[in-house]
Amino acid sequence: MxxxxxxxxxxxxxxxxxxxxxxxxxxxxxxxxxxxxxxQTLPWPTLDGREGRMERGPQGLLVAPGSATDLLFKELGLSLNSPGKGARWVGKGQGLISVPAHPMGLAFTPLMSIRTKLRMALEPFQPVRPAEPEESLYDFIARRAGKGMADELLAPMVAGILAAPPKVLSVDAIPKLRQWEAFGSLFNGVRKSGISHLMVPEGGxxxxxxxxxxxxxxxxxxxxxxxxxxxxxxxxxxxxxxxxxxxxxxxxxxxxxxxxxxxxxxxxxxxxxxxxxYTSVKLWHSRHAPLAPFKDGFGFLIDPEFGRPYLGTLVPSWIDPGSAPSDLMQLRSFIGDSALWEDPEPDTPKDWLWTARHLRRWLPELGEAFQTHEEISPNAIPRPxxxxxxxxxxxxxxxxxxxxxxxxxxxxxxxxxxxxxxxxxxx
Ligand SMILES: Cc1cc2nc3c(=O)[nH]c(=O)nc-3n(C[C@H](O)[C@H](O)[C@H](O)COP(=O)(O)OP(=O)(O)OC[C@H]3O[C@@H](n4cnc5c(N)ncnc54)[C@H](O)[C@@H]3O)c2cc1C
CATH class of the missing domain: 3.50.50.60 (FAD/NAD(P)-binding domain)
Incomplete structure (x- = not known):
């Protein structure tokens, strides 16, 4: 045919x-x-002409061993590199809080209240609900893991992936959730589907x-x-x-x-x-002197209550070392659509000065940017x-x-x- x-x-x-x-x-x-x-991976040379690159869309892929993504890359003969286990943070209240690398670490994190942690521990015992009627993402997480989890952690996580608030999104925005629930609980689903790791193809x-x-x-x-x-x-x-x-x-x-x-x-x-x-986003790519320990991590997502519509910043130079030479730290900051986020400064242009001000709130020691690049991405992400x-x-x-x-x-x-x-x- x-x-x-x-x-x-x-x-x-x-x-x-x-x-x-x-x-x-x-x-x-x-x-x-x-x-x-x-x-698309676009060339972005340094000011002195050394090689570098930036992504227009995804910075990396979550790949579980033996998954469809893993098999596709093998069939294509395209190698995947893992940046390893870098730290990641959530911006809340006065500063950045480290996200535990291991689920056991959740028991001790200040990211959530004790009550929320106790309720999350009951997730495996919640009944499975039929797929219809369609739930919001917020309602789904509140039902399975508790309202505390939905209120305290979901918004920054979702803002970083979907650039929209969980109360307006359908659970179908993250299809894996219902697939995992079909195993009896999210906890079981994640365990049985295999843990995914962040990977980047050779060359971006x-x-x-x-x-x-x-x-x-x-x-x-x-x-x-x-x-x-x-x-x-x-x-x-x-x-x-x-x-x-x-x-x-x-x-x-x-x-x-x-x-x-x-x-x-x-x-x-x-x-x-x-x-x-569809949701429009704006991105600022920037290069700075490396700032420890931040330079060796994935980046941070901001609880919308504390920064909207600034959603967070990734560290491409750690995720994909081909992004910039090792004497530079490359950042990628995401700004959401003001209309979706009850922007407290709707008329302020989201220029580099505005973005740098937000970045420094979380990283006060961040040095001046040597290089910046603005990217406006209209209708970039479907909003289910x-x-x-x-x-x-x-x-x-x-x-x-x-x-x-x-x-x-x-x-x-x-x-x-x-x-x-x-x-x-x-x-
Ligand atoms: C800023 C950003 C960050 C993202 N981050 C992640 C991430 O971290 N992880 C992740 O998994 N996903 C991420 N995504 C989502 C991911 O990029 C998309 O899921 C994927 O690229 C969408 O691919 P697509 O082919 O469906 O659509 P598109 O990429 O939109 O492709 C559609 C193509 O159709 C072409 N076209 C349009 N009209 C016509 C026409 N009339 N005739 C011919 N051609 C036409 C367009 O030019 C375009 O090339 C991100 C997306 C964005 C924008």
Missing amino acids: STLVLGAGISGLLAAWHLHRRGESVEVWEAESQIGGWM MGSLPKRLAEQLPQVRTGLRATGLEPCASGWRVKAQGESREVAQVILGLPAFEAAALLAPVAPASALALESIP VVGHRTWVREALEGLPKGLDWISNARFGVGARDVIEGVPEALD
Whole structure:
């Protein structure tokens, strides 16, 4: 069967790669001049011309031994490096509090009250609830691990991954949670699924889409699909100065882009996809003199109560040593959408001065930045709010034969959800 995949982000490329391996004829069209979508590693040389890099999207991947992600990298012959067990912190109250590396350490951490810890210890004994009706992420964690956990720790954790508050998000924003609950408890689920470790592909995250594209016969960039219509052989797809007739079209696109193409041919699907909101984020990359012990850790997430919409800062020079030479510490600070976070200074521009002020609140000894880079990422991350499950189901049910939609908004927000979800969706 001939398939045209639209979008060369990780979703589209993975779909094309799996089909190609099954012997199907497949071509990919990408609107931008580069492949990878959000998963791109960009060169960022130092001021004196030494090599360095920064990520547009994910900084790394959580990989459990024997998982779909682990197997994919092995099949692609792409090596994964682990930065090891670096410290990580949560910013709360007056300062940064270290997150215990081992679950046993949770018993002694000042991150949570004693009452919260005792309630968390009862998590394995909570009954499993049916999947319907869809719960919010906050309600799910409060039900399983207690309201204290949901109030005291969930918000900074979730802000760092999904850039949105847990009360507005659906539990489906982190599909692993319900998968773990199916083992009887989250505790059991995590234990049985294998502990994941943070890993970075050799050369940065962008190596993954590049390697997938290298193994595909036809990946064309600078071709934005603009129209879709039925034809005798299946579907005709149009782009500027180009038209292709194929049996199947896979839209590897964000929901709002897919909705625009589907509106004339699958209006119910388009309507459901239009309902899925996306979150915009802003990032500041910066380079400083190394600051111990912070330089040897993952970074910190901020409890939104104490810093919103500043969400936290990662240390790419520790996570991926290729980011910067060892005499520099590279940081990556995340700023969320003011509209979602009850921003106390909504009219203050979130420029480098604003970001540096927030950074110094938690790292008072941080030296001046030698180099900064601003990145504005509009509609970067799907925001699966309660109702998401219904929209995804309606979107898929409304698709005519020969059309499919494959995107992180369908599988969960993270790259790992996409890697696990795409092969299942193609079966
Ligand atoms: C700042 C940030 C941080 C992140 N951090 C993490 C993390 O730490 N861990 C993690 O697991 N995930 C993270 N993610 C999420 C991860 O990046 C995404 O899950 C994944 O990259 C989404 O891939 P995708 O292919 O579904 O979509 P996209 O990457 O959006 O790809 C869609 C592609 O379609 C193309 N396109 C659009 N319209 C058309 C058209 N009409 N015709 C042809 N092509 C078109 C686009 O140009 C794009 O290349 C992060 C994302 C961001 C933005």
